[in-house]
Structures are given as C-alpha cells and as structure tokens.
Amino acid sequence: MIYQEIRHVISSEQFANIDLVEQLFSRATELKDRDKKRELPKSMEGLSMTYLFYEPSTRTRLSFIGAMKKLGGMADGTESARVFSSVTKGETLEDSIIVVSNYSDVIVLRYDKKGGAERAAKVSKVPILNAGDGTGEHPTQFLLDLYTIGDEFKNRGNNTLERLKGLKIALVGDLKYGRTVHSLVKAAHTYFANGNKIYLVSPDQLRLPDEYKSDITSAGIIVEELKDWNKILPEVDVLYMTRVQKERFESEEEYEKVKGSYIFDEPELSIFNPNGIIMHPLPRAGEISFAVDRDPRAAYFRQAENGLYVRMALLEEVTGYNRRLAA
Numbered sequence: 005m006i007y008q009e010i011r012h013v014i015s016s017e018q019f020a021n022i023d024l025v026e027q028l029f030s031r032a033t034e035l036k037d038r039d040k041k042r043e044l045p046k047s048m049e050g051l052s053m054t055y056l057f058y059e060p061s062t063r064t065r066l067s068f069i070g071a072m073k074k075l076g077g078m079a080d081g082t083e084s085a086r087v088f089s090s091v092t093k094g095e096t097l098e099d100s101i102i103v104v105s106n107y108s109d110v111i112v113l114r115y116d117k118k119g120g121a122e123r124a125a126k127v128s129k130v131p132i133l134n135a136g137d138g139t140g141e142h143p144t145q146f147l148l149d150l151y152t153i154g155d156e157f158k159n160r161g162n163n164t165l166e167r168l169k170g171l172k173i174a175l176v177g178d179l180k181y182g183r184t185v186h187s188l189v190k191a192a193h194t195y196f197a198n199g200n201k202i203y204l205v206s207p208d209q210l211r212l213p214d215e216y217k218s219d220i221t222s223a224g225i226i227v228e229e230l231k232d233w234n235k236i237l238p239e240v241d242v243l244y245m246t247r248v249q250k251e252r253f254e255s256e257e258e259y260e261k262v263k264g265s266y267i268f269d270e271p272e273l274s275i276f277n278p279n280g281i282i283m284h285p286l287p288r289a290g291e292i293s294f295a296v297d298r299d300p301r302a303a304y305f306r307q308a309e310n311g312l313y314v315r316m317a318l319l320e321e322v323t324g325y326n327r328r329l330a331a
C-alpha cells in the first residue's frame with residue numbers, strides 16, 4: 005500500500021508511478037460500485053475542501069464537490085474568484101492561498117494563468133489540486149481520461165498499461181491552448197510509449213506547441229501531424245476531441261477562422277473504427293454533433309461520470325486516508 009505519495013497535484017508528469025495510478029484506479033472502480041449500492045465510506049469525514057475557481061467550470065468543480073460530500077467531507081469555495089473574492093481588492097494568489105490553507109484540508113484551484121497551481125503549492129500548508137491553470141495543464145482530467153481509456157478497453161488486458169498497449173490515439177482540435185491535451189501529452193512517455201501511435205490533428209494556427217511535442221517525440225512515440233482526418237478515422241482507437249478555446253484568442257475574428265475546423269458528425273461516425281471510442285473533456289461547442297451521442301462508441305458522458313470517482317480516490321490519496329487507516 006502506498007501512503008500519500010502525492011501531495012500537491014500540479015502536473016500529469018507526477019503520475020509516473022504506475023503502481024500508484026493503478027491503485028488509484030482500482031479504488032475509483034471500487035468507489036463507483038459502492039456508490040451505486042449507496043455504500044460509500046465516510047473517508048473524508050471531518051475534512052473540508054475549499055475550491056477557488058478563477059475561470060468557469062461545471063464538471064471539474066461539481067465533481068470535486070460531489071466527491072468530497074459523498075465521502076462525508078465538507079466543501080465550500082468560490083466559483084468566480086475574480087469577481088467574488090478579495091481578488092477584486094487586489095489580493096494576490098499567494099495571500100489568498102496562505103489564508104485559505106488555514107481553513108481547510110485541501111484546496112482545489114483553477115487559475116487563469118499557467119503556473120498558478122505551482123505558485124499556490126509553494127505557499128500552501130495543505131494539498132493543492134490543479135483544476136486547470138490557464139493554457140498549462142489539467143492533471144486531474146488526465147487521470148480521469150486515462151482511467152476512461154482503460155475502462156473502455158477492459159477486454160484488452162488486466163491492467164491499464166496492458167490495455168493501452170498499441171492503441172492509436174488522435175488528439176483533435178485546439179492542441180495549442182487545450183490544457184487537457186497538454187496533460188495527456190506530458191504523461192505520454194509513461195503510458196503511451198508501448199507501440200502506440202499519436203496523431204495530432206489541428207489547423208496550422210492550433211498546432212501542439214514544440215515544448216509539448218518534444219515530450220512525445222523524445223519518448224520515441226510515433227507521432228504524425230496532419231490536417232485531414234478522414235484517412236485515419238477508420239483506424240483510430242481513441243478519438244480525443246477538444247473545444248477550440250475561444251477565451252484564449254486575441255480577437256473574435258481569429259477564433260472564427262478556426263472554430264469549425266473539425267466537426268464529428270454522422271459521415272465521420274459512419275467511417276469511424278467500429279471498435280474505437282470518442283472522447284471529449286467537455287464542454288463541447290459544436291465539435292461533436294448530438295446525433296453521435298446515441299452511438300455506443302461515444303464515451304464522453306461516461307468519461308465525465310468517471311471524474312467523480314477518480315477525484316474521490318485522489319482526495320483520499322492526498323489527504324492521507326490510507327495512512328490514517330493504517331495508523
């Protein structure tokens with residue numbers, strides 16, 4: 005049993021310990037089963053979580069709150085920190101974190117600039133969970149994405165690594181600003197370097213920045229960048245769609261030029277790998293048509309549901325639940 009190996013969660017790179025991740029995932033599955041039977045443990049009893057969100061969120065924030073409360077803990081915070089907290093009075097991120105870390109046992113932070121979670125972790129007395137830092141990373145989304153791939157391909161092997169082996173993965177859309185893609189790519193050397201192939205599908209303006217591309221090429225993973233996705237759709241196992249991140253563009257005009265670059269609709273579905281899955285961190289903004297939702301290969305809502313249980317397991321890990329149990 006691994007006791008609180010992870011404290012702050014800043015980057016997906018921290019999840020290089022496969023055994024730890026496997027334990028988190030089997031705990032997430034156990035919690036999912038127990039939730040269906042209404043038999044969840046009160047593992048967060050007496051603990052409180054504060055969420056500070058400087059950018060909008062639905063899934064990440066509400067699944068963290070749900071995870072904490074269902075495990076018997078408390079959750080409170082601000083969903084619009086730029087407007088409703090002392091940030092409006094000029095308080096720095098560091099000061100807010102120092103204060104809040106006296107009030108709670110874990111802080112979930114979504115910041116609007118890259119590096120925010122790292123800055124927070126430097127001054128926090130309690131674990132910081134990076135729920136997205138601008139165009140940087142989204143490591144808890146990475147965990148639930150990885151869990152989802154393993155869960156969807158259960159028949160390929162007994163553990164996550166076996167199941168991921170040889171999969172062809174296409175990352176589609178806004179690879180420049182999309183932080184969920186950045187986190188997937190940053191952990192690729194651990195999870196996708198076993199006969200995998202990664203396709204990077206984007207318009208020129210939204211290509212994966214070199215700093216992230218080097219993470220996959222240096223791991224010896226076969227990478228192909230392309231614009232036309234039709235020829236790869238029949239063979240791709242995991243189609244990972246993303247939203248063009250409108251809020252990161254300097255002008256509406258620039259956004260309009262690329263917003264509809266990749267739309268997965270019935271024609272695409274008809275040629276898509278019969279054994280493949282379609283993922284999306286959500287929210288979607290037109291990239292996947294509603295007609296696709298009925299297809300069993302559409303995994304994005306199952307993916308979002310998994311977030312609740314993966315975050316439960318992660319909360320137990322960072323608050324040292326296993327260690328407390330053993331004490």
Ligand code: NCD
Nearest residue numbers: 063064136183247285286287
């Ligand atoms: C993503 C995010 O915030 O980065 N959403 C999420 O947390 N599931 C993706 C996005 O906003 O496009």
